[in-house]
Amino acid sequence: MQKLVIFPFTIRLCLGLFSIVLIILILYQAQHILVPIVFAILFAMLLVAPCNYLERHRIPRGLAAFLSFILFILIGLIVFYLVSSQIYRFKKELPGFINQLNTGLKNLTEKLQENFHLSAEKTNQLLDAVSFKNLYNSTTFVGNTFNTVSNTVLYMILIPVYTFLLLYYRGLIVLFLIRSFSEKNTTLVQEVLNKSRTVIKGYVVGIFTEMIIVAVLNCTAFFILGVKYAFLLGVIAAVLNIIPYLGIFTACILSMIVTYTTNSPGTVLGVAIVLISVHLIDANFILLKVVGSKLKMNAMATLCGVLSGGAIWGITGMFLAIPLLSILKLIFDAAEIRPPWGLLIGEDISLPDRRAQRKLLRAQKLLKKKESNL
Template identity: 40%
Template sequence: MEKERHPFYLQLSLRLLSAVIILFLMYIGKGMLVPLCLAGIFTLGLATPCGWLEGKGFNKNLAAMTCVLLSLIIVALIIFFISMQMANFKEDLPKLKTQFNQGLAEGEKFLHDKFNVSHSSLVKYLSELEDTMLSHSSTVVGTTFATLTTVILYFVLVPIYTFLMLIYRGQVVKFLEESFEDKYKGHVTNIVKNTKFVIRSYVGGLGIEMLIVAALICIGLSVLGVKYAILLGILGAVMNIIPYLGIFTAILISFLITISTNGISTALLAILILAIIHMIDSNILLPKIVGSKVKINALVTIVVVILGENIWGIPGMFLSVPLIAILKVICDGSVGMKPWGILLGAEEKLKK
């Protein structure tokens, strides 16, 4: 067995230092890297249909343009449908204010009867919460405007980047292969193929999972008689993209809307239904549809989602899982980084 060229502590220090430098560069280069990473994920997902169109006689430019346009049409239809639901919700906002106050009164009575919480303490807490929200209102408006501007910029840049990456994807693969010695070219080729397979499977599986979750939430809330069941189902499915953390946001939004329209008892039942759907999704749908392709353990998933939010904000939460999946493929395909691939991956059952 060959001895290591450097001591373990030196190798570990160099790798940790490299990780810190990479994270710092990701933080300061957020404006450029986020749309590039989004476009890269879409490119890996669209590479197969684009190649299929090229095999049918389309040239590269036309095939790439067709795939990007079809993707934009699908996204536009989803946004249009959500906007229609939001428009109906906006019309009922004046009614919701009155119903929300009634829901608060019911909630106050419930807390007083069950937990002996006094009315004065609740009023004091709500007044403090209102003062805090008003004091930060200007900051919220500024943040909202900045976020809207960033979203519009992403909607312009991501399709352009995706189109260009689809055209030049062959050159990128060739560049990666030529950047290493001949003895490593086979490893590089396998890593590229596995990356394409994992991301394509992840994007496709995630789409199927979102449809199933949206359908289950819509059906469950419709049975309860929740007015905005379709809107809440779509929002719940979209928020479910964020592993483990998105479901809590969906539950909070559903609770607030349901308590405003249907009362506290229905709101509590809605939380129960969403929790059951989340259990079905986490234990059945996610492992079978998505988890079989992206084998990342839960601890790493939660850590990278929080880290992604701290570095890149909301887009970082969505990008964290596919990026860590790509990193795991690279670690599994590299001899010196296989232990890191084991650390990132899900626990496998040991043979007796």
């Protein structure tokens, strides 16, 4: 029997850090390959239920996957049509929007010059630094827009294709994952897969339901206030609301800037009040009822995951960070590795659990003392 070699701590630390850097580098460089696959996995988990329902009624797997795929495409087309019509309308008025925004910035710098006695040179430098006058026609803007549109079109093609293939070959994929481990871990692997599917399915369904409710509340309030692009801003705010802690601030700033150039200052204040109020209602009532504590992750791990996802994959990474982190937690808990990373990601230990742990530690110490005396 071969003897297990244990490397010194410094070597293990270097190997661990090198592995982390290598994984981050692979995730960053292969994001255009991995992002659509991850999205497809999440959507496939949503469509597994209707696919299984059709298969139970003796519909072949290929046809069941195709019908579920058609349902997914129809819902996506409806959402795309509603949002794209608003985006097209907004794009037509973008030059006027930028001019109004620059006018507002100019008025603001003039007030700063009067009230804080700044020189004209400094105010002009400040205005040039934050001005949007060259944004619409700049090469950077055109290049970024082209890259964004091309990536979006690529994702819109790849995600449905991957989703259909994952639905069709899901049995083969599960069998591959089970056989990738030893036979003694078969039950454990199946348990992790089932828990991952249940947790992610519940989370994704809950998030979509929450997003629809928040979008309806936002759009209704914006229509009552007479906000221009009420539907577009309401939907964008609902989507950004999914990003924990950071999404609401981004939604507020974006909505207030757009409203400032198209409505009165009172409407801008109303938009901020609406978004904050809806967010509070969502955080304290809607989120708890619809999503619940399915993921069981603490705020520190959630925030670190969102920031890390944003640094690696941008805004897309912020959306995907939470479900991916929850899958990692399930794997860490099932593997029982040391150090217990699943415990670090999970919720805080409640007071009764802490008392029970302290009692257990005291009992273990007393038992060790008795054994040493014997």
